[in-house]
Every structure is written in structure tokens, then in C-alpha cells.
Amino acid sequence: MNHKLKKLATNWRIIILAVFILMSLIALHPTLNNGVAIRSVLTNSSASIAGIPQPDPSVQPVSRERILSINNVPIADTKSYYKYISSLRVNKTIQIKTSKKVYTLTTKEKFETIELNETEEKIVNEIVQSNKTINGTTQLINETITKKIIVPKTQQISKGLEDLGLGVYDAPSTNIRKGLDLQGGTRVLLQPETKLNSLDINVLIDNMKERLNVYGLSDLVVLESDDLPPPFGTGNQYIVVEIAGATEDEVKDLLAKQGKFEAKIGNETVFRGGHDILYVGRSSQDSRIEGCNPTGNQLACRFSFAITLSQEAAQKQADATKNSTVIYDPSTSRSDYLSDKIEFYLDDKKVDELNIGADLKGQAVTQIAISGSGVGANQQDAVVNANLNMKRLQTILITGSLPVKLSILKTDAISPVLGEGFVNNSILMSLLAILAVAIVVGIRYRKLLIAIPILITMLSEVIILLGVAALIKWNIDLAAIAGILVAIGTGVDDQIVITDETLKADSSGAYGWKDKVKRAFLIIMLAYLTVVAAMFPLIFAGAGLLKGFAITTIIGVTIGVFITRPAYSAFVEVMLK
Amino acid sequence: MEEQNKEQNNEQQKHIAEHHKKEEQKEQKKSLKQKLFHIYDKKYKMLLIFPFLMLVLALGQIGYQVYKTGDFIKRDVSLKGGVTVTIPVDKAVDITQLENLIKSKFPNNDIAVRTLGSAGTNAGVIVEADIDGNNKDEVQNLLSAIESSLGINLSKVNYGIEIIGSSLGASFFRASLRALVVAFLLMGLVVMIYFRTFVPSIAVIVAGFSDMVVSLAVVNMLGIRVGTAGIAAFLMLIGYSVDTDILLTVRVLKRREGTVMDRIISSIKTGMTETMTAMVAVVVAMLVTQSEVIRQIMIILLIGLFADILNTWIQNVGILRIYIEKQAKKGIII
Numbered sequence: 001m002n003h004k005l006k007k008l009a010t011n012w013r014i015i016i017l018a019v020f021i022l023m024s025l026i027a028l029h030p031t032l033n034n035g036v037a038i039r040s041v042l043t044n045s046s047a048s049i050a051g052i053p054q055p056d057p058s059v060q061p062v063s064r065e066r067i068l069s070i071n072n073v074p075i076a077d078t079k080s081y082y083k084y085i086s087s088l089r090v091n092k093t094i095q096i097k098t099s100k101k102v103y104t105l106t107t108k109e110k111f112e113t114i115e116l117n118e119t120e121e122k123i124v125n126e127i128v129q130s131n132k133t134i135n136g137t138t139q140l141i142n143e144t145i146t147k148k149i150i151v152p153k154t155q156q157i158s159k160g161l162e163d164l165g166l167g168v169y170d171a172p173s174t175n176i177r178k179g180l181d182l183q184g185g186t187r188v189l190l191q192p193e194t195k196l197n198s199l200d201i202n203v204l205i206d207n208m209k210e211r212l213n214v215y216g217l218s219d220l221v222v223l224e225s226d227d228l229p230p231p232f233g234t235g236n237q238y239i240v241v242e243i244a245g246a247t248e249d250e251v252k253d254l255l256a257k258q259g260k261f262e263a264k265i266g267n268e269t270v271f272r273g274g275h276d277i278l279y280v281g282r283s284s285q286d287s288r289i290e291g292c293n294p295t296g297n298q299l300a301c302r303f304s305f306a307i308t309l310s311q312e313a314a315q316k317q318a319d320a321t322k323n324s325t326v327i328y329d330p331s332t333s334r335s336d337y338l339s340d341k342i343e344f345y346l347d348d349k350k351v352d353e354l355n356i357g358a359d360l361k362g363q364a365v366t367q368i369a370i371s372g373s374g375v376g377a378n379q380q381d382a383v384v385n386a387n388l389n390m391k392r393l394q395t396i397l398i399t400g401s402l403p404v405k406l407s408i409l410k411t412d413a414i415s416p417v418l419g420e421g422f423v424n425n426s427i428l429m430s431l432l433a434i435l436a437v438a439i440v441v442g443i444r445y446r447k448l449l450i451a452i453p454i455l456i457t458m459l460s461e462v463i464i465l466l467g468v469a470a471l472i473k474w475n476i477d478l479a480a481i482a483g484i485l486v487a488i489g490t491g492v493d494d495q496i497v498i499t500d501e502t503l504k505a506d507s508s509g510a511y512g513w514k515d516k517v518k519r520a521f522l523i524i525m526l527a528y529l530t531v532v533a534a535m536f537p538l539i540f541a542g543a544g545l546l547k548g549f550a551i552t553t554i555i556g557v558t559i560g561v562f563i564t565r566p567a568y569s570a571f572v573e574v575m576l577k
Numbered sequence: 578m579e580e581q582n583k584e585q586n587n588e589q590q591k592h593i594a595e596h597h598k599k600e601e602q603k604e605q606k607k608s609l610k611q612k613l614f615h616i617y618d619k620k621y622k623m624l625l626i627f628p629f630l631m632l633v634l635a636l637g638q639i640g641y642q643v644y645k646t647g648d649f650i651k652r653d654v655s656l657k658g659g660v661t662v663t664i665p666v667d668k669a670v671d672i673t674q675l676e677n678l679i680k681s682k683f684p685n686n687d688i689a690v691r692t693l694g695s696a697g698t699n700a701g702v703i704v705e706a707d708i709d710g711n712n713k714d715e716v717q718n719l720l721s722a723i724e725s726s727l728g729i730n731l732s733k734v735n736y737g738i739e740i741i742g743s744s745l746g747a748s749f750f751r752a753s754l755r756a757l758v759v760a761f762l763l764m765g766l767v768v769m770i771y772f773r774t775f776v777p778s779i780a781v782i783v784a785g786f787s788d789m790v791v792s793l794a795v796v797n798m799l800g801i802r803v804g805t806a807g808i809a810a811f812l813m814l815i816g817y818s819v820d821t822d823i824l825l826t827v828r829v830l831k832r833r834e835g836t837v838m839d840r841i842i843s844s845i846k847t848g849m850t851e852t853m854t855a856m857v858a859v860v861v862a863m864l865v866t867q868s869e870v871i872r873q874i875m876i877i878l879l880i881g882l883f884a885d886i887l888n889t890w891i892q893n894v895g896i897l898r899i900y901i902e903k904q905a906k907k908g909i910i911i
Contacts, residue, residue: 189745236748409745413738422868429865433858440854478870479809485871486813489858493820493851500847523827526771530823531816533763537756538812546753546809553813 007574017567020559021460024467033171034074035066035099036081039244045165049380050105052096052166057220060470061172066099077170090161110162111297111377116153156297175470179477179548180412182423185244189410195237205239220244221475225547226540239406261397262345265320265356270342276313278366280397281306287394289386290371292379299379301386304371307397311366317342318364326358344370370397426481433485434458437492445499449575454495457568458488464563465556479549487556490531494524494560498569503576517569528561618838621895628892631884632787635794642797650793653689653802656750658743659707660716662723663693664736666701670727678726679704682718689802693867702727703869705802710740753808761785764815768823777830780896781822784888788818791884792877801877806870810877817855818881821848821889829897837901841894848889856882 008014041047041054048054055064067075071094075081088094090109095102169183180187196204201224209222221242226235263270271277281287287305294300309317324338337355344353354371372393374386434455442451465484469476501520502513531553538550617624643649654661676690686706693701704723708715716738724731741749765782772778789811796803825844832840856879863875904910 191745236752408742410741411739425865425867426871429862429871432865433861436857436861437854440857441850444850444853478868479806482806482809482871482874485858485862486816489855490816490820492854492858493817496847496850496854497824500843500850504843519832522831523824526767526823526827527816527820529767529771530764530819533767534760534812534815536763537759538809540756546756546805549809 004574008571011570011574013566013570017460017563020464020467020563024464024470027467027471028174028176028463029060029062029470030174031062033062033066033173034076035068035171036075036078036168037061037064037066037171038098038166039169040167041165045163046105046108047096047103047165050096050103052098052103058473060175060473061177062175064172066171067096067166067168068099069097071095072097078168081168085164088161088164090158105164107164108162108377110159111156112159114155114157116155118153120153174466176466177470177473177475178423179475179480180242180244181477182426183244185242185413187243187410187412188241188408190239190241190406191409192237192239193405193407201237201239208239208241238409261393264343264345265317265324265340268316268320270317270320271309271313276310277307277397278310279308280394287390289383289390292382295375298375298377299382300373300375301379301382302371302373303386303390304369305390305394306367306369309366309368311364314364314366317368318362321356321360322362324356324361326361344372422478426478430462430481430485430488434462434488437488441492441496450499450572453568453571453575454492454499457495457564458491461488461491461556461560461564464559465552468555468559469552474551475548477548479546480552483549483552484556486531486553487560490527490557491560491564494520494527494565495568497523498565499572502569502572513573517573520569521565524561524565528557531557621891621898624891625895628787628887628895631791631887635787635791638794638797639790649797651797651800651802652746652750653804653807654705654707654739654741654746655804655806656746656753656808657707658710658741658746659687659705660710660719660741661739662704662720662736663738664702664704664723664727664729664731665693666727666729670702672702675702675704675726679706679719679722682722683708691869693869707743710742716740749805753805757808757811760812760815761789764819768819772826772830774830776900777826777897780893780900781819781826783896784822784885784893785815785819787888787892788814788881788884791888792881795880795884796877801873803877804870804873806873807877810874810881813874813878814881817878818885818888821851821885822893824848824851825889825893826897829901837898845890849886852882852886 038052038055041052053065067081069075070081070084073084075084088107090107092107094105094107096105192201192204205222205224209220221240223240225238225240262272288303290302290304292299292301321338321340324340326335327337327339328335336358338358338361340356341353342356343350354369370393372386372389374382374384374389376382376385437458438451438455441454442448445451462484465487466476468474469480474480498517498520501523502516504516535550535553538546639649642651670692672690672692676688679690680688683706686708689705691703691705693703704719706719708719710716720731720738761782764785765778768781769775769778772781792811792814796807801807821844824847825841828840828844829837834840835843859875859879859882863872863879866872866875
């Protein structure tokens with residue numbers, strides 16, 4: 001027996017299997033992590049102000065930042081997190097201890113501003129930029145003007161504690177990335193209205209990612225998923241967006257926007273994002289926050305950045321302002337501006353308007369400044385928001401609008417409640433199925449020395465498959481679980497072939513062990529190739545809905561044929577020879 | 578003492594008589610087994626009627642389905658377009674009643690209600706309706722119909738909703754079918770390249786084809802609505818069903834030990850073990866899983882595995898033996 005064990009331990013095929021299992025366990029990194037992991041941090045919330053960073057989706061699940069305690073009260077799971085949060089009061093300082101550091105947060109009060117039926121007069125200082133032509137060159141000039149404005153009276157009503165702005169989930173105990181149907185979230189399938197080339201589609205995907213990131217959704221997947229061109233497929237082009245822990249409405253709202261930027265004078269479109277803009281200033285010289293002014297009970301900070309227009313767009317602007325009249329402002333007794341304003345539209349919604357300097361009338365100017373604002377309860381918030389809005393506008397102007405309109409074909413909103421049950425159930429199902437197979441094999445061969453190794457082989461296949469999935473950051477969803485089952489199923493078939501081929505009474509005695517194993521592998525390789533051939537087309541069909549299933553199956557049978565099957569045959573050879 | 582001896586003798590004789598009886602019974606059983614074996618061994622051409630009859634009946638069923646519904650398969654909303662709502666409920670729900678209640682509000686639509694759960698436990702209810710998912714009013718109507726029928730407030734539970742546009746459903750269906758056909762052709766190609774002989778390769782391919790067609794017909798007869806998961810199951814079936822056919826063909830054509838019949842019997846032993854392990858795994862998964870996706874895959878696989886027994890061990894064996902016979906006449910002994 002000892003001799004056989006030694007032989008097993010030195011067999012290279014078994015050593016390879018052991019190494020792969022070990023590597024998979026390292027990749028899976030099973031831990032007893034306590035606390036709740038941070039999924040998202042809302043910008044401008046107490047949490048983001050305290051410096052809690054937005055989690056990086058590329059970080060492995062086990063290594064994500066976790067909240068361990070709040071005010072020294074340990075947080076074990078999401079339930080205890082929400083329970084503690086609900087006991088918090090407004091304007092209190094709390095300490096959140098995470099797996100990385102300790103953050104000090106100040107809780108905020110949530111206000112709702114309502115407009116009263118009265119008006120009041122306010123005097124505000126405003127910094128306005130205008131484009132002026134001085135000595136033949138166009139320059140950006142800042143002017144401070146004092147204005148008297150009439151605004152409706154507002155009243156703020158406290159709505160209690162504002163949410164800390166943290167999205168959390170129970171700390172993962174392994175690096176297995178759960179797919180959407182196992183953890184809850186939203187999946188949206190989009191189709192561009194016209195077919196795009198690969199360059200355009202990449203711009204589109206980058207643009208979408210950036211936009212979703214701006215809104216604090218970082219745990220997301222945006223990818224292109226196409227059918228094969230005819231005659232092998234329908235040739236349809238799809239984009240799949242998956243966001244964990246986001247609601248359907250949030251995602252739909254963000255994606256339905258095309259991000260179409262238009263500048264209009266009157267009803268005339270002067271220039272569009274992407275097409276007519278040659279350069280967008282993003283350096284500190286070309287872009288900045290201008291200053292802040294109160295609006296109501298809040299502060300608004302203005303930002304501005306310079307862009308360069310194409311000659312064509314500049315000419316359009318000149319044509320559009322040709323017939324404008326210069327208006328006289330009695331309060332300042334100056335005539336600085338034209339009657340028409342330049343208005344900026346984002347997705348057909350007016351986002352800002354700028355006065356046009358009187359001396360720009362009919363001039364084709366290529367250098368212009370774009371400005372806008374961000375609002376916040378205090379200066380810090382307002383600056384953060386202004387920066388955010390500026391970045392968003394810059395992104396849209398640089399990458400252009402999404403090249404085409406996207407139509408939403410399919411949305412799945414999966415509730416995490418269902419997801420949780422699915423995970424435990426799937427684990428139970430897989431274990432019972434594996435056990436049932438081991439029992440059948442045990443009955444058939446009446447030898448523990450065959451049933452147990454087959455059981456071990458099945459389990460090690462699951463471990464290696466999950467390890468590979470964790471390593472390549474592959475999401476395990478229901479389809480993938482089905483794939484794992486197929487892989488194990490064909491694996492068992494192969495083990496049975498190996499067992500029968502090697503144990504078969506060989507009357508002539510012409511075949512040695514090596515030949516027998518070789519013969520078994522002839523059958524196995526052919527079976528393997530047919531499974532791969534059958535799964536292959538599925539990777540490229542139907543918007544990749546069954547891609548997870550197909551790829552998991554292919555990876556699984558490949559691991560089986562090249563790693564676990566040789567080890568099993570080595571085991572049978574050593575133990576039963 | 579003598580009395581006792583006599584009794585013992587009697588007992589012994591009785592025992593011996595009983596033993597003989599048992600032996601006789603065994604022999605009778607054996608002869609039944611032998612009879613069956615004899616039929617299997619000698620009348621393989623006649624036996625071919627069964628799998629091919631099954632295939633013809635299945636094709637007939639599919640033809641009838643096309644004639645009646647215009648479609649050879651009963652598609653669910655994932656291949657047709659529509660809305661699927663998944664509601665977690667922990668109490669028992671009368672499914673037929675719920676279905677009728679919702680149907681009464683959507684008389685022109687195809688409504689299906691299923692439970693989500695396993696082995697008696699109830700985790701939730703799934704409602705499928707082939708309404709236009711992009712029409713917000715209709716979706717809202719469906720949700721409120723579910724609310725009133727179930728007597729719950731949907732805003733208070735974490736329900737899941739899946740909306741598939743009808744053009745997308747149709748396009749998925751086409752794409753999946755193409756994938757299925759391409760998969761089948763690729764499989765056939767692999768088999769052809771490996772065996773390099775026409776008839777045995779065709780026998781494997783025909784067996785795989787029969788498995789799929791028969792399973793499809795049974796699925797239709799059971800009234801199962803097939804979704805993308807079902808398509809995946811049919812693809813899996815290709816892999817599983819040709820496993821046994823490959824085993825058989827390799828053993829019969831590429832081995833030299835024993836007679837052809839010995840090789841076939843040894844293949845049946847191995848192949849049936851494969852089928853049995855697959856079947857128990859499939860049944861266990863079917864009973865335990867809460868997921869409708871996985872359950873559908875398992876049901877289709879189970880049907881396919883049953884069909885495969887006939888298609889491999891009678892159809893494929895039969896064709897293979899006819900081929901061997903023909904070769905023998907040409908003087909090629911396999």
C-alpha cells in the first residue's frame with residue numbers, strides 16, 4: 001500500500017492535478033470575511049466627502065474594501081448595517097472602520113426645497129464670460145456684473161437623515177464572481193439603430209462606460225455581443241450592459257440618453273458634439289471652476305472650458321448671428337450682448353445658455369468657451385458637482401454623442417432575494433447530483449477504489465473550473481452552472497470509458513496498460529471534440545445569451561480531458577494494476 | 578433417533594427439490610434472456626423498425642405541430658417576446674386559479690404561470706405573458722393583475738421583471754436555430770473526419786439527429802414551452818447522445834478482440850453505465866433545482882437520454898451490422 005501511495009505521489013499526472021487544485025484554491029481564496037463589502041459610493045454623499053473611494057471593479061471580490069464596524073459596533077452583514085444606519089441622527093460624526101482604514105463621516109440632513117407663492121428680490125454678483133474680439137483675436141473675458149433678480153421665495157423642509165451614500169452587500173467569502181441572476185441587478189440588451197463598424201462601437205462602449213461611471217455605477221459590464229454574419233448567424237449587433245445592484249429604472253434612464261450635444265442659436269443648430277469640435281480643453285489652463293454664487297439656499301459654482309470649432313461650424317455661427325440685434329441693458333447702460341443667445345442642448349434638453357458678445361456678430365470664431373454650473377449645499381459640494389458636470393460635458397464633446405440611437409430590446413431586473421436562494425440551491429443541487437453519480441458508479445463496479453476516485457475527480461473538476469472562472473474574472477450565473485453540470489456529466493462518461501477499457505479482461509493479453517489507456521483516450525478525444533464543436537456556435541449566437549453556458553462547458557471539458565482525466569487514469573493504473 | 582434422521586432426510590430432500598425448482602426457474606429466466614439476446618443478435622434488421630418508426634412518428638408530430646400552430650416548437654417569451662415577472666412568495670399559491678384570473682384580464686394573450694421552488698417548497702411564482710413589453714401601460718396592467726390576483730403589494734416585495742421585445746425574441750429564435758444547425762454540422766464533420774468511412778459516420782449522425790427529433794416531439798406533446806435554455810439543452814443532447822454512438826463505433830470498428838457481438842455487448846455495458854449516471858444526475862438536479870432554466874434543460878436531457886437508448890443500441894447497432902455484413906461480402910472482415 002505504502003509503495004502504491006508513493007507511486008501515486010510521484011506520478012506526474014497526479015502532481016499536475018494537485019498543482020491545479022492548489023492554484024484554483026489560491027485563486028478562489030476562500031476566507032471567512034466578516035463585515036459588508038462596499039459596492040458603490042454615491043458622489044456628493046457623506047461617504048464620498050469622507051473620502052471613501054468608489055470600488056474598482058477589477059479588484060477581486062475577496063479583496064474589496066469592507067466595512068467592519070461603525071462607531072465600534074461590529075457590522076456582521078447587510079442586515080446589521082442597515083439596522084445601525086437607521087439609528088443614526090443628523091449632523092453627528094461617525095467613525096466607519098473598513099478593512100483598509102478608518103473614515104470619519106458627518107451625517108447630513110436631507111432637505112426638500114419648496115417654492116412659495118411669493119417672490120423676493122435678490123442682488124447677486126455674477127461672473128460672466130464672453131467672447132470678445134480684441135485687436136482681431138478672439139479672447140475670453142471675465143466680467144463681474146451686479147444684477148437684481150426676482151426669485152420665488154423658497155422654504156426648506158427637513159426630511160430627516162440623508163443616506164450615507166453607500167451601497168453595500170454581504171462580504172464575499174470567495175473570489176467567485178456571481179452573475180447577475182445570482183446576485184441581483186439589471187441587464188439591458190441594446191441594439192444600435194444602424195450597424196456600426198468596430199471603431200464606432202468601441203467609442204460607443206467607452207462613452208457608455210464613462211457615463212455610467214460618472215453616475216457612480218462602477219460594478220458594471222458593457223460589452224459588444226454580435227451574432228455571426230450570415231449564413232452562420234443573423235449578423236445582428238448587440239450591446240449588453242450588466243449592472244449589479246442597480247435598479248432597472250436607473251439604468252434605463254441613463255442608457256436611453258443618447259448624449260447628443262447641440263449648440264443652437266435661435267432654431268439653428270450651430271455645432272454638434274463630436275462632429276464639429278476639433279479640440280476640447282481639459283488642462284488646468286483651458287478649463288476651470290470660475291466662482292460660486294448663492295442660488296436659493298444653495299451654492300452654484302460655474303465652470304468653463306475652451307473648445308475649438310471647425311471652420312464650418314464657426315461659419316454657421318457667424319451666419320446665425322448675422323441678423324441678431326445688439327441689445328441695450330439699461331441697468332448697466334451698456335450694449336454688450338446680442339439679442340440671441342447660444343443655447344446648449346444635451347439630449348434635446350436645454351442645459352445652459354450663454355450670452356454672445358456684441359462684437360461677435362457675424363464673425364466666424366473658432367475659439368469659444370463653454371460654461372455651465374454645479375449646485376451643492378456648500379461650497380465643497382458645489383465645486384465637486386461643477387467638476388462632475390464639466391467632465392461629463394467634456395466627455396460628450398470629445399467622444400461625440402453616441403454615434404447612433406440605441407434601442408432597448410430586453411431588460412432583466414433580477415431581484416437579489418431570488419438570487420440568494422438560487423446560489424444555495426445550486427450548490428445543493430450540484431453536490432447531490434455528484435453524490436448520486438458516485439452511488440451509481442459504486443453499485444456498478446462494487447469497488448470503493450473506483451467510486452471514490454470518480455467522486456474526487458468530479459469535485460476537483462468543479463474546483464478547478466471555479467478557480468479558472470475566478471482567475472479570468474468570469475461571472476458564474478445560472479447558465480454557467482448548467483455548463484458546469486454538462487462538463488462534469490461528460491467527465492463521468494469519460495471516467496467510465498477509462499475504467500471499462502482498462503479493467504476489461506484481455507484474453508489475448510496483447511495490450512499493456514499504456515495501450516489500454518491510449519485506446520480509452522481515442523474515444524474520449526473524439527467525444528471531447530464533438531462537444532466543443534456543438535458548443536462553439538453558441539458563443540456567437542443570439543446576443544451571447546448562452547455564451548456563458550457554452551464557454552463554461554468548453555473550459556470544463558477541456559480541463560477534464562487535459563488535467564483530471566489523465567490523473568484518474570494514472571490513479572486507476574497504479575491502484576488496480 | 579431414527580425418526581429424527583428420517584425427518585432430516587425428508588427435509589434435505591425437500592431442500593434439494595426446491596433447489597431444483599429454483600434452478601429450473603433460473604433456466605427458464607435464462608432462456609428468456611437468451612431468447613431476447615437471440616432476437617437482438619439475429620433479428621437486428623427487423624428491430625430497426627422500432628427506432629425508425631419512432632423517428633417517423635416524431636417527424637409526424639412535428640409536422641402536425643407546424644400545420645396547427647405554424648411553428649414546430651412551442652416557444653416561450655424568451656424566444657417570442659413578452660414579459661416575465663418573477664415574484665417571491667412563501668405561501669402556497671393555486672397556480673391554475675392565478676393563471677385563470679390573469680387570463681380573464683388578458684383574453685387575447687398567451688399567459689403561463691409556474692411555481693418557482695423545489696421538492697414541495699415554494700419560493701415564488703413566475704408569470705409569463707406575450708404582451709408588448711415596450712408598452713408601459715400593458716406592463717402596468719399585467720403587474721396590477723398579478724397584484725390583485727395574488728393579493729399582495731408588488732412595491733413591497735423584491736420582484737424581478739424581464740422584458741423581451743418581440744422582434745428580438747424572433748431574432749433569438751432564428752439565431753439559436755442557426756447555432757443548432759451549425760453545431761450539428763460541425764459535430765458531423767468531426768465524426769466524418771475521425772472515422773473516414775461514410776456509413777458508420779452517417780449512422781452516428783442519424784442517431785444524434787433522431788435523438789433531437791424524438792425529444793422535440795415529446796417536448797411538444799408534453800406542452801413544454803421552450804426558451805433559450807431549451808435550445809441549450811438540445812445542443813447538450815448532441816454531445817451526450819453521440820458519446821455512446823462514438824463508443825460503440827470505435828469499439829466495433831477499431832478493435833479486434835472477440836466477435837462483433839462481443840464488442841457490441843461490452844459497449845452496451847459501458848454505454849448504459851454512462852446513460853444511467855447521466856440520468857440520475859439529471860433527475861436529482863430536476864428535483865432539487867429552483868431554477869426554471871435548469872429544470873427545463875434537465876427535462877429535455879432526460880427525454881433525450883431515453884430516446885438515445887433505442888437510437889444507439891438498436892438503430893446505430895443495426896446500421897453498423899448491416900455495414901459490416903456488406904463489407905464481409907466484399908471480403909473485408911471487421
